[in-house]
Amino acid sequence: MTRFVRSVLGVAATTATLALGAGQAFAQKEVVFGLQCDRTGPTANVGTVLCPGYQDYIALVNSKGGVEGYKIKVLEIDNEYKVPPAIEAHERFKKEGAVLEGLYGTPQTAALNKKLEEDKILGTSPGFGTSPAADGKRFPYTFPIAASYWSQGGAAVAFAKEKLGTLKGKKIAYLFYDNPAGKEPLPILEDLAKAEGFELRTFAVPAPGLEMGAQILDITGRYKPDFIITHLFGRAPSVSIKELKGKGFPLSKVVAFVWGSSEADIIAAGGMGTAEGYNTIQFAGVGKDFPVIKDIEAMYKAQGKQPPKEMDSTVLYNRGVLVAALHVEALRNAIKAKNGAMPTSEEVKKGMEAVKGFTLGGLVPPMAITPTDHEGGGWVEVWTVKGGKLERTKAWFQGNRPVIEKHLAADASKS
C-alpha cells in the first residue's frame, strides 16, 4: 500500500513539475499558430510532407530567436479530411488564443469561412477552397495566398499558347476529377476558348479516379487534341500520366494543375525517367536550391541529425514552407505595426494584407496580398520533367489575369 501511495505521490509530483514547466514556458513571449493537417485521411500523401515542411520552417524561425522576439508555438490538429474534426480544431485554436490558422481541405474551408469571420481569425487555404475566396471583401478572413483553380486555369491556357504559338483553331482537352474543385476552372477555360478561338472539350473522371482508360482512349484515339490540361487529385494524376504515356501521347503537350504535380505523382507513374516532358503548375518553388531550404538542412545538421526524408519531396515540402513563411511574415508585419507589442488576430490579418515583395529567394512568388486580393495575384510557375528531375520552364507569371479579375468581379456582384 505504501508503495502505491508513493507511486501516486510520484506521479503527482511529476505532474506538478510539468505544470510548472509549462507555466514558465508561457512566461516567454509566445504566439500560437493553429495548423490543420491531413496525415491519416484520404489526402495523407500531401499532409505527411506538407506539414513537416511547415513545422520545420517554424522550428527554423524559433531557432533563430523567433519573430521580433516572439517564439511561435504550432498547434497541429489532424482533421482526417473530415468536416466535424475541422470545426473542433478551429474551436481549439480559438481557445488556445491562436492568432491565425492554416486550413486544410476544400469542404473544411467551406464550413469554416463563416466561423473565421465571426471569430476574426484569419485562415489560409492555399491550393484549395473556392476561387471566389480571393475576393477579400466577400471573405474577409479567408486567405487563399496561392493561385486559385481559376488562376491555374488561366495560367495553363497561357502556357499552352506559348507552347503552340497560337491557339486559333487548336483543340484542347480538359481532363478533370468530377467534383466541385475539378469543375471550378470550367468558366475560365470556356471564356478563354471563345477569346482565343480554340476548341475545348471536357473529359470527367469519376472518383476515385483510378480508372480512366475510356477517357484517355477518347482523348488520344478520337479527339486527338493539340494540348491536354489535367486537374486531378490523389492517385489519379499518376494514372493519367501512365495512361497517356501508354497511348503514346507526348507528355510535353500535357500540363497538370497543382495537385497533380508532385514528385510522388510522377514517381508513382513509373519514375521521373519515363515522364519526360510532363509539365506541372506550381504555386511554390521546387527543388532544394533555395537559401531557406539550405538553412533548414543546416539546422538539422547543427542538432546532429539528418535532414528528414520529407525534404526530398520538394514540391509539397516547399509548399509547407511557403505557407509557414507567409504566416510568419504576417505576424512580423503585425508586430512591427504595433512596435513590438503582442498583436491580436485582427492585427495579424492586417499584417497578412500587407505582405508584399517577400520572395524567400524565389520559393515564394512576387505576390502582393491586399485587403481586396487575398490570393496575392495568382502567380504560378511551370516546371517540367527533364532528364529525371523537375526543371523550371516558365518563371513566376500571372496567366490571363484580366479574365480572372472579370470573373471575380462578376461573382462578387452576384452575391
Added chain:
Amino acid sequence: MFHRESGVFKTTYAADMALYPLPIAKWTMIALAVIFVLIVPMMVHEYYLSILNLIFIAIVGALGLNILVGYTGQISIGHGAFMSVGAYTAANLAVKLGLPFWLTLPAGGLMAALIGVVVGMPSLRIKGLYLAIATLAGQLIIEWTINRVPAISGGAQASIEVDRPSLFGFAFNTQGRLYFFLLFFAVIAIVATLNLVRSRIGRAFVAVRDQDIAAEIIGINIYRYKLLAFAISSFYAGVCGVLYTYYFGIANYEQFQLIVSIDYLAMIIIGGLGSVLGSILGATFVTLLPIVIRIFMENVGGLFFTAAEMANVISGLRLGVFGGLIIFFLIVEPEGLNRLWRNIRSYFRVWPFSY
C-alpha cells in the same frame, strides 16, 4: 437511470406506460435538464460547448439511423446522402425564398423522407447485404445528382451559404447560442424516438425486424412499415443535415459523402442497435474519443517523443487506439455500450449480494 426500484406497485395502465415510472427517475431527468440547460452553458468554456454541439447533431443522425437499422432491421448505407438532401433543401429554401429555420428544418426533413422512401423501395423485395448495396446505390446517385444539377447545388462549387438561424431577431451566432439551438432539437429527437419505439409503430418495427413473415401473419402490413421506417429515419437524417448546414453556415455535398454514412453506422453499432441510449452513447463516443486521445497524447506524449515526431505519433496512434477500443468494446459486449451500461447497472442492483 441511477436508481433501482424495490418492487412493482403499478395499479393503472397509465402508470405502466409512463416514460419514467419512478419519481426518482423524473428527478434524475429534471436534474439532467438543469445541468444541460443552466449549468453547462454557464460553467463550460466555449470550446467544450462546440464539442457538445457536434455531439448533439450526431445524436439526431444516429437516432434516425438506429430507428431503421436497430429497430426495423433494414440496413442503410445511404444516410449521408439523405443528410445532404435535407441540407440542400433547407439551404435552397433559406437562400432563394428567405424562409426562416423553423420552416426550412421540417421541409428539409420531409424532402429527405420522400427521397428516403424512394431509396427504400428495394427493401420491399430484398434484405440484408442486398439492401445495403441498394442503399449504397442511392447514396451514389444522390451525390452525383447534387454534383451535376446546378439548380440544386447552386453552381460549380456545389455549396450554398446560409445565414445563422435566428428567432424573433435573435441570431444563434456563437457556440454558446448554437448550443441551445442544437440542444433543443437533440432533446426533441430523443423524446420523439423514446415515444415512437414504444408506440404501435415502434412495436411493429420490432416485429418486422425479428421475423417479417411472422409479423405479416399477425396482421402487420410490412410494406407499409418498412417504408415508414425509411421515411422516419430519413426525416431524422434530413434534419441532421439541416442542423449541420446551419451549424457550418454552408451546405456542401462533400460534407455528406459515403464515409459519413459509415461513421454513423459505426456510431450505432458501438452504441447498441435498437436502443435510444445506445444511439446517444455511440454518437458521443465516436465524436469524443479522437479528441480525448489527442488531448491525452498532447499532455503525456511529450515525455516520450520529440515535438516533430508528436504530430505523426498523435495522428497514427489516434487511429490505432480508436480502432482498438472499438474492437475491445465489441468483444467485451457485442451489443454495444448500451448493453455494457445495463450490465453494470444490473450488477450494482444486487450488489454486494450478487448471489
